[in-house]
Amino acid sequence: MMKNRKKPQSNVAFYNNPEKRAIIYQVLALAGIFLFTYFILNNMFINIEKRGINTGFDFLGNEAGFGIIQSLIHYDESNTHGKVFVVGILNTILVSAISIVFATIIGLLIGVGRLSKNWMISKLSMIYVETFRNIPVLLQILFWYNVVLASLPGPRQSLSYFDTIFFNNRGLYIPKPILESGFIAVFIAFILAIVAVVYLVKWAKKKHENTGENFPIFFTSLAILVLSPTIVFFISGSPASLDYPALKGFNFRGGWSLIPELLALSFALSIYTATYIAEAVRAGIESVPKGQQEAAQALGLKDYVILKKVVLPQALRVIIPPVINQYLNLTKNSSLATAIGYPELVTIFAGTTLNVVGQAIEIILMTMAVYLTLSIIISIAMNYLNKKMEIKER
């Protein structure tokens, strides 16, 4: 429309042409941003040089010289700052992943609970949401950490379960399986079980479409997944042994341990983020026209079947976008760990390493880059899921 009107005015000066003017302004704005950035960076480098502050990424190869309480890969004090960076990223991902899983489960339950016809469940869910949403998450982290620590006994008075599982203020200790060479057979059995389940699901779906009969997929799959590796495990002569935690000196050694910092942090993040997810779930469910539910009821479907097969699939389109945001927030909030000493990226890399080497600019930039990358990955994955959930017109 615009184009048709402008063509005859081609004798107008280019700076009076709205289309060209818009482009000129944008180019000017962009140039301005570039100049500003250049000015700032240039000044920064000049001043850093003048002050004799070290620059560059050489520090990543230097020995770190400090210990870290939890690492998913092998780490000791003689490793480099580069490795500290990796350990930090992994710990950030670990706590975020755990919290995302639990926040989603709790959020889904509470969100459905708020719409429950049961007065008590719906009110309790509302109280949950209103309480935990309105308290700053840092306070919640400190609260849970102090509660966890205060309620647990010291290592010598540990709570124990058959002398194999121990719980004290240093963490939760469970036996750690030591795998022997024959264990590969169990692993293969597990992979085969997964493949079998995939085929089973396909078969059951087809059967359902053809005959309308329901096959108990969930329990059958569970049985296959659990039983087949277990049977292979015993047939191949139990190729694994357990390393039991035992009290040695000041503390327990051996076994797997879960530190209270991780427990408290994932607890707080899950509970806090779940309130927002619950609200998204509620909004999603309420967006599904009531008629859909009534129609399903008229067909005589059970309540949980209505929820699972009629309501949720339609609600998910509304639920997923805000939930993406909550996953991103949760990941970024994990940096609050520094208050309780959980060794994630900000605590050990943007904290200790920064102080040891003092190169704030490089380290902060690297840390920002990690959060940016994590956010983009979550966003891409969830958007992909969102695309899949869109209503398919047939």
Place this chain on the structure above:
Amino acid sequence: MKLLKSLSIGIATLTLATTVASADTLETTIKNGTLSCGLSTGLPGFASPDSNGVWKGIDVDECRAVAAAVLGDANKVKYAHLNAKERFTALSSGEVDVLSRNTTWTATRDSSLGVNFAGVNFYDGQGFLVKKDLGVKSAKELDGATFCIQAGTTTELNLTDYFKANKMQYTPITYDTSAQTIEGFKAGRCDALTSDSSQLYSLRTTLKDPSSTIVLPEIISKEPLGPVVRQGDDKWFNIVKWSHIALLNAEELGVNSKNVDEMLKSNNPAVKRLLGVTGDIGKNLGLDPKWAYNIIKQVGNYQEIFDRNVGKDSPLKISRGLNKLWKDGGLQYGAPIR
């Protein structure tokens, strides 16, 4: 929020670095009428608020001394409370002009952070605080123990060195502030708290029952603590350095806040030079001739500062030890004012 804080400091470094380096710190301080000083987030004896919310301590007095020398009024100080991780960035970005925050003078910091250490106001060393019921008498018995540490300090590195040298194992829990560190210790998260021994005595006073804990005899490191300034402003470096030295010389010459007015009439040429009655030290520093008089009158000499904040007149009761004057067998040695 912590991330946000670090990020904003990072950005502050980017932007503030553009303006501060060229500025003359003395000039801007006089123009602003206040000295901006970086303190810790709270450590009794070194920097902590009293019952009226006024910050007190050795580190506070160090800043007050500089303010008295530069502005003639020890109260014209604006405090920033920094944790261990933020302190150097805050200094180099110009957020503070003096960092007086029990900071250890090390080669790496002095040579790669763009800062200068202006003196030592407390000779310290790293020690261990443990609960008595643990039954430990020496740090050598701490093999396998868990330690509460403050993140971003030399403490973390010393601990590694010590345990490596003695072929022992340890587990570190690193918290953000010293308050959180002592909370972790109280809750039993760790077996021992390790920090500079002055801090151990200081943190110990915050416990409900200090006598249930002991500080182990081992001192595993040298920790000279003192004020820090930015590199590249020698005039300002001199002022902070000599404000500290004036405190030591005043103690040595027996000049204190009570007798300083009489001392103006003293016949001792060293006292006359210190108090600006003769000579032009003040002028050379770019300050009022009465710069040292103002310090001593308003803040006191080193002995007064030590005694009232951490020494015999304080709850901490730390003995002077290494912090005695050189002539009493200690390490505190004020270069001559002449």
